[in-house]
Amino acid sequence: MIALFNNKLFVVFFAPFLLGAITILGFAPYNLTFINFFTFSILLLLISKVKKSTRSKYRNKKSSRYFFYLGCAF
Numbered sequence: 519m520i521a522l523f524n525n526k527l528f529v530v531f532f533a534p535f536l537l538g539a540i541t542i543l544g545f546a547p548y549n550l551t552f553i554n555f556f557t558f559s560i561l562l563l564l565i566s567k568v569k570k571s572t573r574s575k576y577r578n579k580k581s582s583r584y585f586f587y588l589g590c591a592f
Contacts, residue, residue: 529567530584534591537561541592561592 522528537557544554568588572581 530587531591534588538592
């Protein structure tokens with residue numbers, strides 16, 4: 519499981535896409551609103567993971583394109 523969170527392709531593209539697909543169940547006609555609390559919190563966790571991984575001790579500039587890709591995948 520930890521190996522998946524070290525994989526950039528999974529964190530930036532695949533996991534947000536799955537979260538977005540699950541979030542659809544929180545809206546009409548399914549109305550499972552409790553799912554949205556979990557999916558959005560996991561999305562924030564992924565954003566903080568990307569923020570932490572794009573900042574290294576040698577490079578202080580964040581790359582904003584990964585946030586754009588993550589948001590589009592969601």
